[in-house]
Amino acid sequence: MEELKKFPIGGVHLPEEKHLTTDVPIERMDFPTKVTIPLQMHIGAPCKPIIDEGTEVKRGQKIAENKEELSAAIHASISGVYKGIVTRPGADGTEIDCLLIENTGQKNEEVLMEKDYDTENPQHKDIVDMVRKAGVVGLGGACFPTHIKLSPPDDKPIDTIIINGAECEPYLTVDDRLMQEKTNTLFKGLELIRQAVDAEKGIVASEINKPEAIKAIREEANNWENLEGVPLDTRYPHGAEKHLIKAVLNREVPRRGLPMDVGIIVNNVQTAIKIAEAYFEGRALTDRVLTVSGRGLEKQLNLLVPIGASLQDVIDYAGGIVVDDYYTIVGGPMTGKRVLSHDVPVAKGTSGIVVLSQEEYGDTEKRVCIRCGKCVDVCPMYLPPNRITAFVNNEMFKEAEIAGLNDCIECGACAFVCPAKRPLLRWIQRGKAAN
Ligand code: SF4
Ligand code: SF4
Numbered sequence: 001m002e003e004l005k006k007f008p009i010g011g012v013h014l015p016e017e018k019h020l021t022t023d024v025p026i027e028r029m030d031f032p033t034k035v036t037i038p039l040q041m042h043i044g045a046p047c048k049p050i051i052d053e054g055t056e057v058k059r060g061q062k063i064a065e066n067k068e069e070l071s072a073a074i075h076a077s078i079s080g081v082y083k084g085i086v087t088r089p090g091a092d093g094t095e096i097d098c099l100l101i102e103n104t105g106q107k108n109e110e111v112l113m114e115k116d117y118d119t120e121n122p123q124h125k126d127i128v129d130m131v132r133k134a135g136v137v138g139l140g141g142a143c144f145p146t147h148i149k150l151s152p153p154d155d156k157p158i159d160t161i162i163i164n165g166a167e168c169e170p171y172l173t174v175d176d177r178l179m180q181e182k183t184n185t186l187f188k189g190l191e192l193i194r195q196a197v198d199a200e201k202g203i204v205a206s207e208i209n210k211p212e213a214i215k216a217i218r219e220e221a222n223n224w225e226n227l228e229g230v231p232l233d234t235r236y237p238h239g240a241e242k243h244l245i246k247a248v249l250n251r252e253v254p255r256r257g258l259p260m261d262v263g264i265i266v267n268n269v270q271t272a273i274k275i276a277e278a279y280f281e282g283r284a285l286t287d288r289v290l291t292v293s294g295r296g297l298e299k300q301l302n303l304l305v306p307i308g309a310s311l312q313d314v315i316d317y318a319g320g321i322v323v324d325d326y327y328t329i330v331g332g333p334m335t336g337k338r339v340l341s342h343d344v345p346v347a348k349g350t351s352g353i354v355v356l357s358q359e360e361y362g363d364t365e366k367r368v369c370i371r372c373g374k375c376v377d378v379c380p381m382y383l384p385p386n387r388i389t390a391f392v393n394n395e396m397f398k399e400a401e402i403a404g405l406n407d408c409i410e411c412g413a414c415a416f417v418c419p420a421k422r423p424l425l426r427w428i429q430r431g432k433a434a435n
Helices: 124-132 174-181 183-197 211-221 240-249 271-281 311-316 374-378 385-393 399-403 413-417 424-432
Strands: 027-028 032-039 060-064 080-090 095-102 160-165 199-208 227-232 262-268 287-293 301-304 326-330 337-339 352-357
Touching: 027 174, 032 080, 060 183, 095 160, 124 183, 124 271, 124 301, 160 174, 160 240, 160 271, 160 337, 174 183, 174 199, 174 211, 174 271, 174 287, 183 199, 183 211, 183 262, 183 271, 199 211, 199 240, 211 227, 227 240, 227 352, 240 262, 262 271, 287 311, 301 337, 311 352, 374 385, 385 399, 385 413, 399 424, 413 424
Parallel strands: 027 301, 160 199, 160 262, 199 227, 287 352
Antiparallel strands: 032 095, 080 095, 287 301, 326 337, 326 352
């Protein structure tokens, strides 16, 4: 039997709950009559509108940008009239500025970007230009502008591209479905990344709990000279970059270092697909696939959603909430954010909306630490979460830093196993913000 790759120490096996949507094909959500598109959906400089209030815009048209290199352009996700900047709650609880577009009966036909190159002969400049123009960012949640990732410095040669199809968060099945339904486009995107940085090979890595996706990847890989599929064991957090790299290639990314320090670029599944769509079809990033799940909802779905649709639009499309007590999370339940408002807009980095019923989120009463050490056993970064959080809660931030506060990758495994239900991850995040 094939030996499955995995990272060596720590991590947890989680209740997956992926069966709720793993067999549900991706469908396009109806276009809402209005969208509020955040001006900051990426790491880097926020965008500014490049159109005047009252301007009629078409889906796919660029509507905001920032000339700084570290930024990502924004495009209209529906056709309609630009009504100005409004504020909405963000997933992190802060107020964010958004572009409001209202559709008053316009057709949502998509305008495409011009291509002035030979698609059969990809050149670094053309790939990077189209990715920049399309506003592609890392869609796994990191939201780093992809055109910069495709231009590593000369002293950081890249030999391998890894597509991160681990999707180890419970409930989420976006990458699983995309790997099955858009396998060829995914490989086209991977090959473009490989050619852009002149890497020797590309790998699509996925956990073995997605057998149909792994089968599709392996079949597709037979058609490509330098690309392959690699199955991983099922263990959280395989999707964390450093752990993925350790599992797939047995290379250690240095503390505070980046994958490019060990010759690797890691990209998300949907990001690679968006790269291919930008380069071959001239399509800007105006929508994304996300999983809508949890027993608090009437229907569980994998949905293609226009950027800027509200959580409420998506929840309504999924038949609404069918329980009295629920808990709404943007992202997955391990690393996502609980939100109290459904006015939060879907952004480029929104990988899921999970509405948990009370029976799913269970008892949340917090108790004192019983010093069981389980949080230490599962920490994939070899940290002592119990000690770090004790320092944070006593405002001893220097001691928390020495104990490893800033090495935490915020996977949430410690909080998940804590029998006292201590919100360790939330405390760690508070400590980082205060440090
Ligand atoms: S301390 Fe950080 S890295 Fe370690 S288990 Fe907790 S959240 Fe994950
Ligand atoms: S898992 Fe919870 S109860 Fe056990 S040592 Fe860690 S913080 Fe304390």
